[in-house]
Amino acid sequence: MAISSRGTVVLATGLLVAAAVCAAAAAAPLPRSLSRPRPSAMKNDTSLSHYFYVDSCPQLETIVRSTVDNAIRQDVRLTAGLLRIFFHDCFPQGCDASNLLDNGERLLAPNVGLQQGALQLIEDIRAKVHSQCGPTVSCADILVLATRDAVNLAGGPAFTVPLGRLDSFAPASDGDVFSLPPPTASVDTLLDAFSRKGLSDPADLVALSGAHTVGKARCSSFGNDTITPKDDISRCLAGFCSTGDANRLRDLDFLTPEVFDNMYYIDLTLNKGPGVMLNSDQGLASHPRTNWLVRGFADNHWWFFDQFSTSMVKMSQLKGPQGNVGEVRGNCFRPNTAAAGAAAGEGLAASA
Ligand code: HEM
Numbered sequence: 001m002a003i004s005s006r007g008t009v010v011l012a013t014g015l016l017v018a019a020a021v022c023a024a025a026a027a028a029p030l031p032r033s034l035s036r037p038r039p040s041a042m043k044n045d046t047s048l049s050h051y052f053y054v055d056s057c058p059q060l061e062t063i064v065r066s067t068v069d070n071a072i073r074q075d076v077r078l079t080a081g082l083l084r085i086f087f088h089d090c091f092p093q094g095c096d097a098s099n100l101l102d103n104g105e106r107l108l109a110p111n112v113g114l115q116q117g118a119l120q121l122i123e124d125i126r127a128k129v130h131s132q133c134g135p136t137v138s139c140a141d142i143l144v145l146a147t148r149d150a151v152n153l154a155g156g157p158a159f160t161v162p163l164g165r166l167d168s169f170a171p172a173s174d175g176d177v178f179s180l181p182p183p184t185a186s187v188d189t190l191l192d193a194f195s196r197k198g199l200s201d202p203a204d205l206v207a208l209s210g211a212h213t214v215g216k217a218r219c220s221s222f223g224n225d226t227i228t229p230k231d232d233i234s235r236c237l238a239g240f241c242s243t244g245d246a247n248r249l250r251d252l253d254f255l256t257p258e259v260f261d262n263m264y265y266i267d268l269t270l271n272k273g274p275g276v277m278l279n280s281d282q283g284l285a286s287h288p289r290t291n292w293l294v295r296g297f298a299d300n301h302w303w304f305f306d307q308f309s310t311s312m313v314k315m316s317q318l319k320g321p322q323g324n325v326g327e328v329r330g331n332c333f334r335p336n337t338a339a340a341g342a343a344a345g346e347g348l349a350a351s352a
């Protein structure tokens with residue numbers, strides 16, 4: 001099975017890759033033009049590069065940006081959808097599109113409410129890219145690029161990301177998925193969870209939490225709001241969730257919910273009290289290792305943008321214990337092997 005799936009991937013990845021892979025072992029000499037490995041050939045343990053697809057898919061970044069642009073004009077919530085999917089992909093076992101697989105991680109509690117439209121957008125871009133370039137670009141890279149572009153299109157910073165990630169063969173383990181911290185987590189727990197993933201600078205935690213400047217959470221995620229609200233804004237926000245519908249969605253950034261800006265930090269410094277911000281977010285404003293960063297990002301959005309870009313690039317390079325190992329999926333929702341594909345059963349529509 002392993003051998004035939006490897007063969008399929010090599011074939012699908014194209015003759016040049018096959019030539020590069022076989023070159024060392026082949027007795028018969030290969031034509032000169034085929035015997036030189038291409039820099040963009042997708043192989044296990046390739047390191048990431050800014051020039052990864054220059055030869056194999058030069059139009060990649062243009063396709064991604066224009067498709068994301070069109071999509072968020074239709075549905076502004078997609079920026080938040082992509083950001084959260086990106087975080088939930090990278091944090092458990094590295095950025096390998098493992099949470100795009102049907103019937104896997106998405107069924108677990110930390111992934112409740114991942115936006116279906118944003119998942120489908122990644123697969124739609126994958127189909128477009130593969131129709132123009134062949135099956136060269138991984139779903140994991142498309143997710144990173146689409147998220148990066150959505151942030152910028154929503155008003156946030158522009159930054160470059162290295163490429164060349166491979167898609168996982170299987171979902172992450174339950175244990176890894178539950179390394180995603182819950183909204184009830186204390187700042188010490190959050191700092192610890194991020195450190196374990198190599199995001200050990202408190203600025204990584206504080207800046208990345210700034211993604212909550214867009215998007216919504218279920219009322220149940222905001223937790224306890226039974227304490228008497230102290231002003232009109234907190235009364236209004238707390239009232240929104242007092243209907244008893246735990247799944248009702250409320251804006252995470254109550255000032256500018258659709259814009260990628262530093263208002264989330266200003267929300268935090270306003271200290272509206274329990275139930276107004278996520279508990280995990282509110283804590284950042286008072287903990288001694290993070291409060292100065294919250295104040296700094298609230299005062300200076302350029303500092304926030306700069307740190308956010310740095311930390312996103314850092315998170316986008318997280319790898320699982322096996323390193324950059326996997327395949328280029330022909331459908332982001334399923335592994336390439338036939339058996340695994342059949343087991344995946346019905347899921348989101350593949351757009352190929
Ligand atoms: C620091 C630890 C974090 C915790 C505890 C946390 C927790 C949460 C929770 C509970 C929700 C709402 C889920 C729901 O009620 O359906 C949420 C939403 C969201 N999270 Fe986080 N998060 C964290 C970090 C991050 C990071 C690092 C990013 C991205 C870089 C991110 C991006 C988002 C976005 C954009 C949403 C809104 C999603 C939407 O509107 O569809 N979060 N987060």
Ligand SMILES: *[C@@H]1O[C@H](CO)[C@@H](O)[C@H](O)[C@H]1NC(C)=O
Pocket residue numbers: 002005006009010042043044166325326327328
């Ligand atoms: C990586 O290695 C695995 C297992 O040896 C193989 O199935 C897979 O096709 C390889 N991926 C690439 C892109 O060569």
